[in-house]
Amino acid sequence: MSSQIGQILAVITxxxxxxxxxxxxxxxxxxxxxxxxxxxxxxxxxxMVHEISEETLIIVRHK
Structure with missing residues (x-):
């Protein structure tokens, strides 16, 4: 099983x-x-964009 590491590049809220x-x-x-x-x-x-809540999104680069 491989594990993914992600880096949060930005938060939009x-x-x-x-x-x-x-x-x-x-x-x-x-x-x-x-x-x-x-x-x-x-x-x-x-x-990639990920929704944290209805008011917040994050941009993550997965490695």
């Missing part, structure tokens, strides 16, 4: 209140804008 850490954080005003930003970053960074 509607509310920065509960977000912190070393990755860049993008705060967007609407869910639609959050999805657009996540989609663009996913392509630019050659990574």
């Amino acid at each position: 509607l509310s920065k209140d509960n977000i912190g850490g070393g990755a860049p954080i993008f705060v967007e005003p609407t869910k639609e804008r959050m999805q657009q930003t996540a989609s663009a970053l996913e392509k630019i960074l050659d990574a």
Whole structure:
């Protein structure tokens, strides 16, 4: 069995209140804008979007 290691490259959220850490954080005003930003970053960074909650997405590069 192989194990995957992932690196969080960015966080996209509607509310920065509960977000912190070393990755860049993008705060967007609407869910639609959050999805657009996540989609663009996913392509630019050659990574994947993962939904943490309805208000927060992360961009992860899996190794």
